[in-house]
Amino acid sequence: MTATLTQTDAVVSVGGLTKRFGSFTAVDDVSFSVQPNTINGLLGRNGAGKTTIMQILTGQDFPTAGDVRVFGEAPAENPRVLSNISFIKESQRYPDDFQPRHVFESAPWFFENWDGDLAARLVEDFRLPVKRRIKKLSRGQLSAVGVIVGLAARAPLTFFDEPYLGLDAVARQLFYDRLLEDYAEHPRTVILSTHLIDEVANLLEHVIVLDKGRIIIDEDAERLRGSATTVVGTRSAVDAFAEGREVIARESVGGLASVTVTGLDDASRRQAAQTGLELSTVSLQQLIVRKTNAPDTEFENPS
Amino acid sequence: MIEEGKPIFVQIAEQIENDIIGGRLAEEHQVPSTNEFAAFYRINPATAGKGVNRLVDEGILYKRRGIGMFVATGARERLLEARRMRFRDEFLTPLLDEASKLGISPEQLTQMIQKEGVTP
Numbered sequence: 001m002t003a004t005l006t007q008t009d010a011v012v013s014v015g016g017l018t019k020r021f022g023s024f025t026a027v028d029d030v031s032f033s034v035q036p037n038t039i040n041g042l043l044g045r046n047g048a049g050k051t052t053i054m055q056i057l058t059g060q061d062f063p064t065a066g067d068v069r070v071f072g073e074a075p076a077e078n079p080r081v082l083s084n085i086s087f088i089k090e091s092q093r094y095p096d097d098f099q100p101r102h103v104f105e106s107a108p109w110f111f112e113n114w115d116g117d118l119a120a121r122l123v124e125d126f127r128l129p130v131k132r133r134i135k136k137l138s139r140g141q142l143s144a145v146g147v148i149v150g151l152a153a154r155a156p157l158t159f160f161d162e163p164y165l166g167l168d169a170v171a172r173q174l175f176y177d178r179l180l181e182d183y184a185e186h187p188r189t190v191i192l193s194t195h196l197i198d199e200v201a202n203l204l205e206h207v208i209v210l211d212k213g214r215i216i217i218d219e220d221a222e223r224l225r226g227s228a229t230t231v232v233g234t235r236s237a238v239d240a241f242a243e244g245r246e247v248i249a250r251e252s253v254g255g256l257a258s259v260t261v262t263g264l265d266d267a268s269r270r271q272a273a274q275t276g277l278e279l280s281t282v283s284l285q286q287l288i289v290r291k292t293n294a295p296d297t298e299f300e301n302p303s
Numbered sequence: 304m305i306e307e308g309k310p311i312f313v314q315i316a317e318q319i320e321n322d323i324i325g326g327r328l329a330e331e332h333q334v335p336s337t338n339e340f341a342a343f344y345r346i347n348p349a350t351a352g353k354g355v356n357r358l359v360d361e362g363i364l365y366k367r368r369g370i371g372m373f374v375a376t377g378a379r380e381r382l383l384e385a386r387r388m389r390f391r392d393e394f395l396t397p398l399l400d401e402a403s404k405l406g407i408s409p410e411q412l413t414q415m416i417q418k419e420g421v422t423p
Contacts, residue, residue: 038349039347176345177342177345180341180342180345180346180347180348181342183348184337184338184341184342184348185338202305202311202344202345202346202347202350203345203346203347204347205347205349205350221347221350222310222311222312222350222353223310225307225308225309225310225311226307226308226309226310229308270396270400273397273400274400276404281307281308282307283307
């Protein structure tokens with residue numbers, strides 16, 4: 001069962017993964033892989049299956065069906081795999097009388113790459129009171145504890161699952177900046193799950209989007225950028241333009257309509273502009289909202 | 304700084320090109336490292352590297368082993384030439400489209416350009 005650990009292999013490879021809770025299918029026949037030393041976004045609405053997948057990848061839950069490999073091996077109850085992983089989650093619990101400094105002092109036992117100096121710098125950056133009982137910390141300070149552990153652990157595979165509930169915009173920017181800085185110096189594989197897609201879009205190298213337990217996007221972030229365009233104009237002009245194109249969302253008000261289409265080349269853009277249509281680029285966040293929000297009928301081509 | 308709709312690595316490459324054309328990055332001078340670009344623009348370092356490598360492939364930048372990236376001799380003139388070629392597609396064609404939408408005749412457009420031209 002053991003595979004040799006080589007740098008070129010995918011860090012995570014998942015084939016046909018399914019997870020059912022009773023009659024509910026949380027993850028439905030999902031296959032993907034994660035390349036080493038990349039920052040990946042695992043995105044989607046609440047209940048899409050992101051956390052379930054991360055729990056299975058980190059050995060905290062078992063698949064109903066499918067093959068899951070992390071560093072080439074099955075993660076469950078596998079210390080060789082789990083010692084290389086840190087999983088920072090929204091609802092991390094600590095022993096009742098713990099203070100943040102206790103967390104940081106015990107971290108080197110679990111993470112062999114732990115950098116205490118980095119942790120100390122981050123404590124300063126986030127202005128975290130290290131000698132207050134964790135129970136008494138604010139929601140944002142509790143999130144800061146997790147973010148600091150996740151960064152300073154320098155685990156070869158780091159999961160951040162909605163790591164920053166309660167963190168303000170300044171603290172979130174601090175997290176992004178420190179993540180980029182430290183990742184640049186100490187490359188490792190990061191899987192980041194968040195609802196704040198616009199904030200993290202530029203940090204990501206690869207994006208996986210889940211909807212209702214299935215993967216609907218698995219693509220390089222750069223290839224997704226600008227891949228969708230919203231075209232607005234009179235209904236007849238928009239309909240004529242959308243004819244035969246892949247339409248991912250469609251709205252209309254009175255005589256006006258807007259469609260979101262993929263893969264517009266320069267000639268099509270010029271053609272649209274010449275027929276009086278307004279074009280605007282769709283951000284990654286808007287693209288995901290449109291792909292996961294719209295009723296099924298809106299995915300069909302207008303006819 | 305970073306806008307939607309265009310691949311980031313293209314924007315990084317264009318930013319470096321603009322700095323070379325504008326003289327802020329002189330020929331045979333060192334350009335910032337990939338990690339410095341990534342930190343400054345708050346983007347993934349691999350993406351920044353892709354932008355830099357594109358200019359290396361085009362011979363605008365070159366690598367000195369163990370030191371970093373430098374602007375090649377003649378880079379500015381080559382970039383200017385390429386930009387002039389693109390000027391028509393990126394500016395002239397949309398200008399003419401918009402003018403025709405607004406009912407501005409080619410003669411009126413010529414007058415407007417001349418009027419702008421005398422007061423730089």
